[in-house]
Amino acid sequence: MGERVLMKGNEAIGEAAIQAGCRFFFGYPITPQNELPEYMSRRMPQVEGTFVQAESEVAAINMVYGAAGAGARAMTSSSSPGISLKQEGISYLAGAELPAVIVNIVRGGPGLGSIQPSQGDYFQAVKGGGHGDYRLLVFAPANLQEAVDLVTEAFDLADLYRNPVLILGDGLLGQMMEPVEFRKLQSRELPPKTWATTGMRHHPGKNIVNSLVLDAPGLEKHNLHLQAKYARMQREEQRAEMLHCEDAEVVIVAYGSTARIAKTAVASLRQAGVKVGLFRPITLWPFPTMALGQLVPQVKALLTVEMSAGQMVEDVRLVVNGAKPVHFYGRMGGMVPTPEEISAECLKVIGGAR
């Protein structure tokens, strides 16, 4: 602890999980996240942990379900097509209220798509993905230190809320190398897992891990309980970073790797005297509506930039609610926007905004 080490994104995420006490990892190969299960296969035996290469992403997420249901900190990772396969299991985890951490190192889609970075899985991550009314806590780190910090947070918050947490990265984040420090930012009082199926010798009475509620009033009651939990998450877990927003006339809204590129654009525009700021959601769900909402009265326009055809922009528009113009610039298919492109788009918006 306290030492900075140079690591690749996928491996740093793996080490952060181990530092957070995760001892059960269930994976399946898919590019560009392969270094994560590979790292876990090396590291888990060193910490008396378990790595299983599952027969499919479907099996991997259900192994996570079993392990989480038995009270362990469990993790799986994949990339877009594999995350689609995990959606069934993610819905079951949410329904059965099991804590788990899932990493999506997003690649281009739809279909088999490409192995280049993308942010085309935003809808899937924050609007559902699987069946039924459920929500995941979704973290979108923009650099490796943040990824490492958020993995630690993810395990704590998963346990706190008894809910799966998704780390939404992308191919850039997974593949880049940066110095990171493994640290615990916040100590939390976490509830004991009295519900875990560890065998009745470990607890009084019989524990059942289940998402089946056949009677309609019972299932509605369960859903109301889940919704109350999600409302609490919306009140307490919104996170965002703001850069030069105080006097900004135009605010760029971007997350993850794209936000990092947008930062460069903001810096060069500021040097040229343009009043532009960056609003970067760190939690994609809950979307940081409160902080963004406060900016709306002061800005003339917003520009959402994504590596997608425009997904997060819908949530931005929900917050802005027609009060100001919300523009969008996106690249797709593994194409990464450059700072120059973002600057140019921003200047166009300002031209219109003036």
Add this chain to the structure above:
Amino acid sequence: MAKVFARPESLVDMQSHYCPGCTHGIIHRLIAEVMDELKFTDRAIGVAPVGCAVLGYMYFACDMQEAAHGRAPAVATGIKRVVPDGVVFTYQGDGDLASIGCAEIVHAAARGENITTIFVNNGIYGMTGGQMAPTTLPGDKTSTSPYGRDTRKQGFPIKVAEMLSTLDGPAYIARVSVHSVPNIVRARRAIKKAFEYQIAGKGFTLVEVLSTCPTNWGLTPLEALDKVTKDMLPYYPLGEYKDVEAGAKK
């Protein structure tokens, strides 16, 4: 007066939802008897399937998880890795195990995952209303093979015990039946052996139990038992297909 017959303690005292004449009840009872006899109820963690036994998590008096359709062996893998000294079992039907969950059962077996699977084969999807299963016998009529299973168009039944016994991972694979008292006794013996092997850490164990579905077969309970003898046994021969202690025999 001496009590000679009672409900096993590992079976919860409640009414089940199974149809009259269905043999799930007998199979539940055999598992519970073995749990009582080997005294592992407080170490047991069961995994219920999706299918007729979906409410199985209510009936066994031990910790239980309810899995997604076909995924019980993956769920059990996760549990067993976390609780290695627990006794972990899955209870799965033929649609769950031999169709949608084919990959999960094959790979749990191939890994030699130290769990026990009780595989209930009645050759039909019971809970959803009697559709064709991968185990439906050639010629049998179901709600999705209304003219009888035509092997030219609908293929052949999967013989799970035979298929899995070709793998190196399993320690014990047997097929039993519960259509008569002597067979119930043999079924109990096989289930007991499977759990004993798991407790001894020998590896993956599976007992396939031929079962009846009078409701969806459109037969009386007695006729259904006759169908097991007449139609199922010739296609699904009983026996121990793999036993690491005895060597393969049939």
